[in-house]
Amino acid sequence: MVDPSPAVLDDAVARTREALTRMGAPDRLAAPLVAVLGPDAAARLTADPWQLLELSSVTPRQADFCARTLLGAAARPDDPRRVRALVVRLVRRAAREGHTAVEYARVARALRSLGVTAPDAAGQAAAEDDRVRLIEDMPEEGDDSEFDGDLPEPPAPDRFLALASLGEAEQRLARELVRLTASEPIMDSATAAETVQAAAEKAGHDPAPELVAALVTVALRGVTVVVAGPAAQEARLATIRYAAAIAAESQTGMALLTPQASGAAALNRVLAEEGIRARTVAAALDDHALAECGLVVVDRATALDTETFAALAAACPGHAHLVLLADPAQLPSAGPGQVVADLIASRTVAVAALPDDARPTAQAALAAEVGAGRLPERVDAPGHEVVVVP
Incomplete structure (x- = not known):
């Protein structure tokens, strides 16, 4: 034009x-x-x-x-x-x-x-x-075994109105998530746990049981939301490292994605010596970088809107596992949609929670308290990097 x-x-x-x-x-x-x-x-x-x-x-x-x-x-x-x-x-x-x-x-x-x-x-x-x-959404039908005669009238559908582009994105995302949830396990649970333990021992770490359980879920299920609160930053990075170990052991390949360039740069600084490189979602979609990946890990996933999520899910190959690292208490995406929160509420995908770090930073500890709806009178911050002012 x-x-x-x-x-x-x-x-x-x-x-x-x-x-x-x-x-x-x-x-x-x-x-x-x-x-x-x-x-x-x-x-x-x-x-x-x-x-x-x-x-x-x-x-x-x-x-x-x-x-x-x-x-x-x-x-x-x-x-x-x-x-x-x-x-x-x-x-x-x-x-x-x-x-x-x-x-x-x-x-x-x-x-x-x-x-x-x-x-x-x-x-x-x-x-x-x-x-x-x-958009019409039919409620789930109840158990009709108690009716001996005529069945009752079906319930009326829930009705919604949406911009055409957003309605199409939601329906596309739903189809793609159904496809991905049917993905075969990358490895069995015992092998996944052994792989995580071996990677942790090599790094001189002793992973918490909740962390190992989360990685086993990632290996078994096609779509997993891994909940990492503000006080679980070490566990969040460990999840990325051990997911990479599972991808390497299973020879499936892994893509690490994040919504913003600043987030990718921060991850790359932390993971510089480990051969794990983060990219933005947009860059990965532009050059079709997910075509051969069996494990797609998205950090800070709450920042992705519905249309971007739909494009991401569609770009994942049929055998891929999609892993969403997210803190539901963080700010939602700038664009329409709160996909992570909706997925958790829907109970249609696996959800695993990471444990808080043994020694979270003062900022992380305060963020965790505020995220839970509490404002402590003081925070343990010897360097006064965080001060609560009444």
């Missing part, structure tokens, strides 16, 4: 200013609207004045005023154009707040508060606008 020339854009902005003047809107919105709607913004606004709501700075009340100015009595609260614009706006706002989907009932209530009286207006808007998708 060829970008419009400056002359074309200038003409589009001028025509959009005229359209805005006819509907009583400030002409300063012309350039932003052309950027969002394209060079035909004037024609699109004339046909549908509620497209003003494509700009987050325009309120529904302001858009309604402009629609009445342009359309007169034809500007009705239940106008399908208005309903579509409002639904898209509500779902986009939910996405900005980190949600990949929003409950249908919540959108319906919001529409009623904005004067929309049609009973299934939100569903109709989703059917007519390819930017929004209606």
Whole structure:
């Protein structure tokens, strides 16, 4: 697609200013609207004045005023154009707040508060606008063995609305995770435990039983969330080292990934002498680096949003095990979705918890307390690197 020339854009902005003047809107919105709607913004606004709501700075009340100015009595609260614009706006706002989907009932209530009286207006808007998708999730059916006669009516599905791109990403991620959870074990539990113990002895360490159990789970299960709190940083790094030992012993290969470049650099400084190199998720996906890996370890996994997670899961080969090292108490991803928290809550994947370090740093100890909802009166910090001020 060829970008419009400056002359074309200038003409589009001028025509959009005229359209805005006819509907009583400030002409300063012309350039932003052309950027969002394209060079035909004037024609699109004339046909549908509620497209003003494509700009987050325009309120529904302001858009309604402009629609009445342009359309007169034809500007009705239940106008399908208005309903579509409002639904898209509500779902986009939910996405900005980190949600990949929003409950249908919540959108319906919001529409009623904005004067929309049609009973299934939100569903109709989703059917007519390819930017929004209606998602139906059937609840699990209960045990019907106690019924001797006719079976009861099936429960109504849970309904959600999502931006099409996010809805597709969630469904793609679900399919890929189902595929990965079916992966065969990399090695049996006894061999995995022996491999971890041998690697630990070589390094002069005595691994905690919880750490060994977590690595055995990694070897057995296709998708594992390894929970590492702020006071388990040594255990977190040990998990990476022993996962690499399992990958080497089983000759499956391992990829170590992290969301940000700064995180990759920090890991590489710590692991510099061990032949384990971390890369960002984006870089690994760009050059298809996961094609031969049997073990894919993602550090700081809570920072990955749903769309990135879906791409990552799709890039993992069928035999791979996906390991998510994460502290659920950390800040969620900047993009929509909290995949790690959802996976833990779903109970559909393996979850293993790492023990806290024997001597966590003062910062880590304080972070662990705060993550648990407590603020201690003091922290053991001889160098005063952490001070609690009442």
